[in-house]
Amino acid sequence: MNQSMERLGEKQENKEQVFSQPFAEIGPKMHLLLHTGQLLMENGADSDRTVRDMMRAAAFMGIPKENIHQHVMYTTLMLNVNDEQRSYTEFRKCTKHGVNMTILSAISKLTWRAMAKNYSLQDYERQLDNIRNLPRNYPVWLTALGAGAACGGFCKLFGGSWLDFVLTAVCALLGFLIRRCCVGYGFNTYAAIAITSFATTMLAWATQFLTGGLNWYPLIACTLFLVPGIPLINAVDDLLNNFIVSGMTRAMHTLLVVGSMTFGIVTAIRLGGVTDFTSVGLTPDTFYMSQAIAAAVASMGFSIIFNIPKRLLPVVAVGGIITVLLRNITVLELGWSQAAGSFFGAAVVGIIALKAIHWFHTPNIIMTIPSAIPMIPGVLLYRLLFALLNIESITSEALLAGIRSGVSAVIIIIAIAVGVAIPNIFIHRYIQQRKYSAEQRLLAQRYAEMDD
Numbered sequence: 264m265n266q267s268m269e270r271l272g273e274k275q276e277n278k279e280q281v282f283s284q285p286f287a288e289i290g291p292k293m294h295l296l297l298h299t300g301q302l303l304m305e306n307g308a309d310s311d312r313t314v315r316d317m318m319r320a321a322a323f324m325g326i327p328k329e330n331i332h333q334h335v336m337y338t339t340l341m342l343n344v345n346d347e348q349r350s351y352t353e354f355r356k357c358t359k360h361g362v363n364m365t366i367l368s369a370i371s372k373l374t375w376r377a378m379a380k381n382y383s384l385q386d387y388e389r390q391l392d393n394i395r396n397l398p399r400n401y402p403v404w405l406t407a408l409g410a411g412a413a414c415g416g417f418c419k420l421f422g423g424s425w426l427d428f429v430l431t432a433v434c435a436l437l438g439f440l441i442r443r444c445c446v447g448y449g450f451n452t453y454a455a456i457a458i459t460s461f462a463t464t465m466l467a468w469a470t471q472f473l474t475g476g477l478n479w480y481p482l483i484a485c486t487l488f489l490v491p492g493i494p495l496i497n498a499v500d501d502l503l504n505n506f507i508v509s510g511m512t513r514a515m516h517t518l519l520v521v522g523s524m525t526f527g528i529v530t531a532i533r534l535g536g537v538t539d540f541t542s543v544g545l546t547p548d549t550f551y552m553s554q555a556i557a558a559a560v561a562s563m564g565f566s567i568i569f570n571i572p573k574r575l576l577p578v579v580a581v582g583g584i585i586t587v588l589l590r591n592i593t594v595l596e597l598g599w600s601q602a603a604g605s606f607f608g609a610a611v612v613g614i615i616a617l618k619a620i621h622w623f624h625t626p627n628i629i630m631t632i633p634s635a636i637p638m639i640p641g642v643l644l645y646r647l648l649f650a651l652l653n654i655e656s657i658t659s660e661a662l663l664a665g666i667r668s669g670v671s672a673v674i675i676i677i678a679i680a681v682g683v684a685i686p687n688i689f690i691h692r693y694i695q696q697r698k699y700s701a702e703q704r705l706l707a708q709r710y711a712e713m714d715d
Contacts, residue, residue: 409567411436416561423480438463460527499680582634609682
C-alpha cells in the first residue's frame with residue numbers, strides 16, 4: 264500500500280501537467296463534471312452533495328483538488344480549472360428542478376465505481392447518459408396512488424378516521440393528476456400549484472355531499488403532496504453549509520410554492536363558505552399503533568413521489584415509524600415541546616442513516632428525508648392561515664393563537680431540517696476525511712494496476 268501511495272504521489276505530480284494542455288482536452292472533462300452537477304441539482308440534491316460528487320468525479324478524471332474551483336447556485340453552476348499559467352471557466356444552467364432520488368443514488372454510485380473500475384471518459388459519459396434517461400421506477404397511476412396515500416397518512420396523523428383517510432387519498436390522487444395535466448400543458452410552475460391546490464381543496468369540500476357534513480380532515484390534508492419539503496430542508500442545509508445564495512434561492516422558491524398553495528386554498532374555502540376550524544378536535548384515536556401505520560404509509564407515499572428505489576420503500580417506512588413514534592413519546596410521555604420532539608426523531612434517523620448507508624449502499628438523504636416528512640406540522644400552518652384570513656373578524660386572542668401556531672410550525676420545520684442534517688453539522692469533517700481516504704485508496708489501487 265505504501266508503494267501504491269508513492270505511485271499516487273508521482274501520478275499527482277504528473278497530472279499537474281494536464282493544465283498546460285489546450286481546452287480541447289480539458290473541455291470534455293469540464294463538460295462531464297458540469298453535467299454531473301446539473302443532474303444532481305435538477306433532481307433534488309443539496310449544494311454540499313453536488314460539490315462533493317463533482318469533486319469525486321474530478322478526482323477520477325485526474326484533476327487535482329487544489330486546481331478546481333466551484334460556485335454552486337440554485338439555477339447556475341460555475342466551474343473553474345486553473346494552474347499558474349492557464350485558467351478555464353465554464354457555466355451550466357439548471358433549468359428544471361424536481362426530485363428524483365434514484366438519480367441521486369445512481370450518480371453517487373457512478374463516481375465511486377468510476378474510480379474503482381478505472382473508467383474512461385467515454386465509459387463515464389455513457390453511464391451518465393444512461394442515468395439521465397432512466398425511466399421512473401413507478402408508473403403515473405402508482406405515483407398518483409402514492410400522492411393519495413401520503414396525504415391520507417397525514418390525515419390519519421392529524422386525527423382523522425379511516426373514512427377520512429380514504430376521502431383524502433381520493434382527492435389527493437385526483438389533484439396529482441390535475442397538476443400533471445397543468446405541467447403537461449406547459450403552465451407556469453406556480454400557476455400549476457395554485458390551480459392544483461384550488462381544485463383539490465374544492466374536491467375535499469365536495470365530499471360533504473357524500474357524507475352529509477363537511478369533512479375537515481380531508482380539507483386540511485388533501486393538498487400536502489404539494490408541500491416543498493425537500494427544497495425547504497435543502498435550503499436549511501445549504502445555509503448551514505455556507506451556500507448562502509443557493510440556500511436563499513431555495514427558501515424563496517419554497518415561499519413562492521407555499522404562497523401559490525395558499526392562494527388556491529384560500530380561493531376554494533372562500534367559494535365554499537368554509538369557516539374557522541380551530542375548534543375541531545385534532546387528537547388521534549391512538550398515539551402509537553394508528554400513528555405508526557399512518558407514518559409508514561405517508562413515508563412510502565412521498566417516497567414514491569420522490570422516485571426512490573423500490574427496494575428502499577420498507578426501509579423508509581420503518582424510518583417514518585421511528586421518527587413519529589419518537590416524537591410522540593418525547594412529547595406525550597416526557598413533556599418535551601413538539602419542536603424538540605421532532606428534532607429528536609429526525610436526528611435519531613439521521614444518525615442511524617450514517618450506518619445504514621453501508622447496509623443499503625445509498626446516500627443518507629434518500630432514507631432520512633422521506634422518513635422525516637410525516638412530521639411536517641400541516642395543522643399548525645392551517646391555523647395560521649385561518650387566523651390571517653379572518654383577521655378582521657376574529658378576537659385578538661384568536662389572532663394571537665393563530666400567529667403562535669404559525670411560529671411553532673416554522674420552528675418545527677427548522678428543527679426537522681436541522682435534525683436531518685445532524686451528521687453534516689457535527690461530524691462533517693470526519694465524514695469528509697473518511698471519504699477522502701477511501702478515494703485515495705481507490706486511486707492508489709488504480710494507478711498500481713496501471714503500472715502493472
